[in-house]
Amino acid sequence: MxxxxxxxxxxxxxxxxxxxxxxxxxxxxxxxxxxxxxxxxxxxxxxxxxxxxxxxxxxxxxxxxxxxxxxxxxxxxxxxxxxxxxxxxxxxxxxxxxxxxxxxxxxxxxxxxxxxxxxxxxxxxxxxxxxxxxxxxxxxxxSIQMVLDPLPDRHDPSPLTLEPMSEERFARFIAASEADFAQELAASGRMSLEDATTESRRLVAKELPDGLATADQLLYVALVDGAEVGILWIAIRRRGGRDHAFILNVEVDAAHHRKGYGRAIMHAAEEAMRKLEVSSIGLHVFGANHGAVALYEQLGYRRLEELLVLPL
Structure with a gap:
């Protein structure tokens, strides 16, 4: 029955x-x-x-x-x-x-x-x-929500460094971020592209109301021998009564893929958070990005929550 x-x-x-x-x-x-x-x-x-x-x-x-x-x-x-x-x-x-x-x-x-x-x-x-x-x-x-807690004690010498983002670079970064996030929202099926574009602008403005000067928002460019190879955006939040870093965006420039810079940026993020006495890092990754999921799991991130989709 x-x-x-x-x-x-x-x-x-x-x-x-x-x-x-x-x-x-x-x-x-x-x-x-x-x-x-x-x-x-x-x-x-x-x-x-x-x-x-x-x-x-x-x-x-x-x-x-x-x-x-x-x-x-x-x-x-x-x-x-x-x-x-x-x-x-x-x-x-x-x-x-x-x-x-x-x-x-x-x-x-x-x-x-x-x-x-x-x-x-x-x-x-x-x-x-x-x-x-x-x-x-x-x-x-x-999409998958992941966390690294506690931060491991790594020893990974790397030529990659993180430097604070400049105002000029920030302007270009925001324009690209709003467009990319709107596409991701629309692709999720939650809203139309027009609504997603409006929502993307709202969310970015909410996270960064004062631009680069916004409290608890850290924006970096990743450099190797003085040349930019990627970017990193971290928000400092609270989790279980402690400061917690959440990676809002991490990218490696297309011209620098497959050189190990993604792993190097993540290691640099850990080191930067240790200096700030932040003991955990969280992130969101799209499920179709199999390479990123594999990298984060290799780094010790564990899956907490997953959004699963079945096309009909």
Whole structure:
């Protein structure tokens, strides 16, 4: 008998919201993505953003999962620009492979009925049921959040150095960054290119309201024998009550690919953060950038959360 998906009753929304909040906090903390109070603040902001009208939010569908008269979980779906998102999937019992397959089939049918171009799921590394839901169906990682904590003690002499970015170089960097990020947002399926361009400008302005003078923002050019070979942008944030470096952008000029400069820039970033007494570095990498993912894992970065996409 197939699973039955039924809209969550209004009378149960507050109870479900509290349980979902607790689950998001626990996943964030246990994964290492957001230790301590970081996970609480993120969960509250996340729920407020995605459910502004509660159960009446037009883009949200919250469904109970019933098997033979017994409720075994709750599914939260969100409809984006061109995608159906599995926002949260929680079970009260450990699901069987058959139940997960049935649920996947029904969610895929919902996505197709909504004319979604893709099905998307965001998973922390320890979410066993979530990984069971996507297993064997062709999902590919779209983006990956990674962390290096603590920073290793390396001894890697290199001719590469990091120097603060000049105002002239900063102007060119910002123009290119806004354009590149807009393309990435549009490619994610979350919004149109026009909306992505506006959002890209907003986000860059939010990160750098005072340009190069913005507090806790470090922008470097990577030099070898005085010649620029790449750039590095780091934001100093808080993670678990400690200063945490987050790499917003790292690039090696196309003319200097395959010379080991990507690894050298990452090593230089570690050294720069050690001098600032910052003990961890985080970053986001697109899943299709297999070379970068492999490099970061070789350097000791571990995966915390992955956004997975299945084209329909």
């Amino acid at each position: 197939p699973l039955r998906l039924t809209p969550l009753a209004d009378s149960r929304f507050d109870e479900w919201l509290a349980a979902t909040r607790n689950r998001l906090i626990r996943l964030g903390q246990d994964s290492g993505m957001r230790p301590g109070e970081d996970a609480v603040q993120h969960a509250d902001a996340f729920l407020a953003e995605l459910l502004p009208a509660g159960l009446a939010t037009a883009s949200a569908r919250i469904l109970t999962i019933d098997d033979g008269g017994t409720e075994i979980g709750v599914l939260w779906l969100g409809l984006g620009h061109t995608r159906l998102f599995v926002v949260n999937l929680s079970f009260s019992v450990e699901p069987t492979d058959a139940q997960l397959q049935d649920l996947f089939d029904q969610v895929r049918d919902i996505a197709r009925a909504e004319n979604a171009a893709a099905l998307t799921v965001s998973l922390f590394w320890q979410d066993a049921a979530g990984w069971g839901f996507v297993a064997g169906h062709g999902f590919e990682p779209s």
